[in-house]
Amino acid sequence: MSGKGYGFATRSVHVGNEIDRHSGAIRSPITMANSYALPYDPSELNWSSAEGSIYTRNGGANQRQLQEKLASLEGGEDCVVLASGMAAISGTFFTFLKAGDHVVFGDNTYIGAYRLLNELLPQKYGVETTMVDSSDLEALKAAMRPNTRLVHIETPGNPTLKITDIRAVVKIAHGAGALISLDNTFASPFLTRPPELGVDLTIESLTKYVNGHGDAMGGAVIGKKALIDRIRADAMVNQGGTISPFNAWLISRGAATFPLRMRQHCDSALKMAEFLVRQPSVRFVAYPGLESHPGHSIAKSQMGGGFGGVLSFGLHADHDAHNRFVSNLKLIISAVSLGHDESLIAFLGEDDERMHLFPKEFKGGFFRMSVGIEDAEDVIDDVRQALERTGLPTDGPR
Numbered sequence: 332m333s334g335k336g337y338g339f340a341t342r343s344v345h346v347g348n349e350i351d352r353h354s355g356a357i358r359s360p361i362t363m364a365n366s367y368a369l370p371y372d373p374s375e376l377n378w379s380s381a382e383g384s385i386y387t388r389n390g391g392a393n394q395r396q397l398q399e400k401l402a403s404l405e406g407g408e409d410c411v412v413l414a415s416g417m418a419a420i421s422g423t424f425f426t427f428l429k430a431g432d433h434v435v436f437g438d439n440t441y442i443g444a445y446r447l448l449n450e451l452l453p454q455k456y457g458v459e460t461t462m463v464d465s466s467d468l469e470a471l472k473a474a475m476r477p478n479t480r481l482v483h484i485e486t487p488g489n490p491t492l493k494i495t496d497i498r499a500v501v502k503i504a505h506g507a508g509a510l511i512s513l514d515n516t517f518a519s520p521f522l523t524r525p526p527e528l529g530v531d532l533t534i535e536s537l538t539k540y541v542n543g544h545g546d547a548m549g550g551a552v553i554g555k556k557a558l559i560d561r562i563r564a565d566a567m568v569n570q571g572g573t574i575s576p577f578n579a580w581l582i583s584r585g586a587a588t589f590p591l592r593m594r595q596h597c598d599s600a601l602k603m604a605e606f607l608v609r610q611p612s613v614r615f616v617a618y619p620g621l622e623s624h625p626g627h628s629i630a631k632s633q634m635g636g637g638f639g640g641v642l643s644f645g646l647h648a649d650h651d652a653h654n655r656f657v658s659n660l661k662l663i664i665s666a667v668s669l670g671h672d673e674s675l676i677a678f679l680g681e682d683d684e685r686m687h688l689f690p691k692e693f694k695g696g697f698f699r700m701s702v703g704i705e706d707a708e709d710v711i712d713d714v715r716q717a718l719e720r721t722g723l724p725t726d727g728p729r
């Protein structure tokens with residue numbers, strides 16, 4: 332079903348799902364096959380084509396169903412789904428950049444994007460790059476050059492939760508004749524639909540909120556068909572970043588409940604942020620849903636329905652006490668990733684290699700927490716009891 336005229340939750344359930352013609356099952360089956368039957372005379376087929384069914388690296392049934400769902404949810408014309416969020420990011424860069432091109436990128440991009448733009452592309456492929464504070468629009472404007480081909484930003488940024496004004500950056504990029512790519516993983520299409528704001532290439536790590544169950548990796552790029560077709564050819568068919576049919580199916584399955592889960596993530600994360608700011612042992616809380624967050628009003632203007640499920644915070648405590656606090660948690664799990672059903676926390680320490688780029692309060696060491704869809708009271712009580720057991724003061728029992 333095309334989804335036209337239906338609301339977001341309805342499209343999350345129905346778009347991309349089909350009644351199976353062979354069995355009559357009302358759920359699309361998982362098509363685990365590398366190859367598809369060739370026509371009577373296949374000699375004129377384009378073996379690198381991503382149209383039709385030839386070979387699973389050129390695209391498969393489950394991947395196409397997920398692409399249809401995501402293009403609809405994100406509000407874009409077309410979508411390509413790849414093996415991971417990083418496959419989507421690298422696929423975008425390697426498709427649109429060549430030696431001699433220039434890229435302007437935000438100083439709060441995901442570590443993998445930072446590596447590609449700060450090290451790999453300039454050092455090995457002759458691509459010039461400039462990193463700027465993407466919340467400083469004058470700096471961004473000043474960084475643009477005649478050969479600037481791409482502006483890459485991420486908002487809210489991982490792990491600082493820095494907010495960038497999407498509409499303003501679109502204007503600057505397009506004014507200079509550059510494309511803009513945006514990593515929308517933290518907001519997800521539930522909160523922000525960048526194609527509607529003019530973004531050319533919207534990137535999602537499906538590993539996070541869209542799948543939501545922490546059991547499959549995937550990535551997507553959404554945009555105009557002419558741009559997405561190029562990523563499909565370069566990053567998928569020729570570079571081989573194809574997603575497995577099983578993972579595409581799992582992510583489609585997870586996506587059916589995606590809006591329900593996002594409401595809970597946003598609601599619980601805001602409650603957690605409000606709890607944390609009240610604790611005398613908490614040094615700072617970075618969450619765009621707090622009015623005290625420097626990006627709050629811009630976040631409000633481009634995120635509808637909440638501010639996401641991730642926050643960062645620091646404690647008035649030494650290095651060892653941070654680790655003891657984590658070991659005292661009973662429910663929240665110490666692990667990387669985010670957007671899973673379970674709550675996760677990671678101690679990112681005092682000297683993460685990008686610390687010089689982070690706001691100064693992060694320098695004392697910090698946690699990134701992904702608030703899950705458990706009962707908010709249980710997750711908050713877990714933090715409270717762990718602070719107490721670590722000997723750190725709280726505002727008292729619930």
Ligand SMILES: *Cc1c(COP(=O)(O)O)cnc(C)c1O
Pocket residue numbers: 415416417418441443485489514516517536537538539548549550
């Ligand atoms: C996790 C993440 C990625 C990378 O996605 P993978 O699926 O792990 O490759 C990219 N951007 C952001 C903001 C992320 O949180």
